[in-house]
Amino acid sequence: xxxxxxxxxxxxxxxxxxxxxxxxxxxxxxxxxxxxxxxxxxxxxxxxxxxxxxxxxxxxxxxxxxxxxxxxxxxxxxxxxxxxxxxxxxxxxxxxxxxxxxxxx
Amino acid sequence: xxxxxxxxxxxxxxxxxxxxxxxxxxxxxxxxxxxxxxxxxxxxxxxxxxxxxxxxxxxxxxxxxxxxxxxxxxxxxxxxxxxxxxxxxxxxxxxxxxxxxxxxxxxxxxxxxxxxxxxxxxxxxxxxxxxxxxxxxxxxxxxxxxxxxxxxxxxxxxxxxxxxxxxxxxxxxxxxxxxxxxxxxxxxxxxxxxxxxxxxxxxxxxxxxxxxxxxxxxxxxxxxxxxxxxxxxxxxxxxxxxxxxxxxxxxxxxxxxxxxxxxxxxxxxxxxxxxxxxxx
Numbered sequence: 400x401x402x403x404x405x406x407x408x409x410x411x412x413x414x415x416x417x418x419x420x421x422x423x424x425x426x427x428x429x430x431x432x433x434x435x436x437x438x439x440x441x442x443x444x445x446x447x448x449x450x451x452x453x454x455x456x457x458x459x460x461x462x463x464x465x466x467x468x469x470x471x472x473x474x475x476x477x478x479x480x481x482x483x484x485x486x487x488x489x490x491x492x493x494x495x496x497x498x499x500x501x502x503x504x
Numbered sequence: 505x506x507x508x509x510x511x512x513x514x515x516x517x518x519x520x521x522x523x524x525x526x527x528x529x530x531x532x533x534x535x536x537x538x539x540x541x542x543x544x545x546x547x548x549x550x551x552x553x554x555x556x557x558x559x560x561x562x563x564x565x566x567x568x569x570x571x572x573x574x575x576x577x578x579x580x581x582x583x584x585x586x587x588x589x590x591x592x593x594x595x596x597x598x599x600x601x602x603x604x605x606x607x608x609x610x611x612x613x614x615x616x617x618x619x620x621x622x623x624x625x626x627x628x629x630x631x632x633x634x635x636x637x638x639x640x641x642x643x644x645x646x647x648x649x650x651x652x653x654x655x656x657x658x659x660x661x662x663x664x665x666x667x668x669x670x671x672x673x674x675x676x677x678x679x680x681x682x683x684x685x686x687x688x689x690x691x692x693x694x695x696x697x698x699x700x701x702x703x704x705x706x707x708x709x710x711x712x713x714x715x716x717x718x719x720x721x722x723x724x725x726x727x728x729x730x731x732x733x734x735x736x737x738x739x740x741x742x743x744x745x746x747x748x749x750x751x752x753x754x755x756x757x758x759x760x761x762x763x764x765x766x767x768x769x770x771x772x773x774x775x776x777x778x779x780x781x782x783x784x
Contacts, residue, residue, distance in 0.1 A: 470690075470693075471567075471571065471690060471693045472567075472570075472571055473567070473685075473686045473689055473690075475570035475571060476563070476566040476567055476569075476570050477569040477570035480566070480570075480573075480576075481562060481565050481566045481569055481621075483574075483576065484569075484574065484603050484621075485603060487581060487582065487603070487604075489582075489585050489586055493586070494586065494589055494590060494593065497586045497590060498590050498715075500774075501590075501635070501716070501771050502716060502769055503590055503716035503717070503769060504594065504715055504716045
């Protein structure tokens with residue numbers, strides 16, 4: 400009787416260990432969760448940013464009138480102005496000539 | 505009971521390696537993943553990549569352009585970019601693009617967004633008297649970018665903590681990226697830390713001198729600003745966002761002494777030709 404109880408106890412524990420290991424193995428085989436693609440996120444962000452370009456026109460009338468100490472307007476964007484600023488490119492030859500004219504290094 | 509233990513313990517010990525092999529499947533170990541994981545850990549120490557920093561900077565620049573408007577006088581803008589690029593070319597972080605713009609404002613001020621978008625106001629262009637002074641101001645702003653002062657402030661505010669980066673933070677929630685921009689816009693309005701401003705003074709003075717500009721360009725500008733009355737409306741924001749002139753002059757003098765800076769070009773005539781004659 401005592402031997403039977405020992406065997407049953409041993410069998411149940413072994414079953415439990417095997418069951419938990421098989422469960423873990425199933426998790427390993429499961430397909431990984433979809434990764435959030437960083438590049439795709441940046442693309443979405445860029446398209447979202449461009450979509451806000453219209454907002455600049457709504458504040459053009461009050462430009463430069465922001466009071467010191469007042470909370471800055473966080474919403475407005477003038478993407479067209481920044482695109483024009485990005486287009487200002489100084490060529491290497493011109494930069495060298497400018498530095499040379501001013502006796503700069 | 506002893507028999508029970510004698511059987512069970514060896515059985516579990518036999519199963520243990522089997523379990524470990526499930527938990528750590530060494531056959532599937534991807535060396536590239538380990539290397540990229542290490543790179544990500546290194547990046548986490550910095551927090552924000554150059555690409556992400558430039559994106560935040562461009563967003564903040566678009567906000568400044570909307571709030572103030574850009575002075576797009578082609579002569580002034582081209583000249584500002586020439587002076588800015590000649591200084592940026594010699595800075596310690598010249599592997600990112602720099603852009604220089606003019607804000608339509610009579611305030612005397614200049615500011616740098618993360619990632620290399622740098623602005624001066626019309627008021628500042630009227631205030632500086634020669635190219636070395638303008639170069640000194642631009643070198644100060646470029647130093648904020650080279651030292652990643654805003655990125656540091658973002659991390660200190662726990663917006664991007666260790667173990668995460670801007671992209672992963674924003675990947676969970678796109679509005680998180682907006683928070684980084686909002687924080688930067690507010691930071692530029694409130695001002696960077698006193699230590700960061702003084703560091704930019706020291707580094708800016710050294711940088712402008714290394715380019716070949718007269719060593720006291722930034723010093724003269726700060727000195728004249730200090731002499732202006734503190735209640736001057738054009739200086740209200742500047743005074744709010746920068747340390748007292750006497751502290752700044754002390755740091756600038758130390759930099760000049762320590763690096764034995766001397767001489768250099770003031771280029772007042774070239775400045776007058778491009779800026780003074782084109783005042784709007």
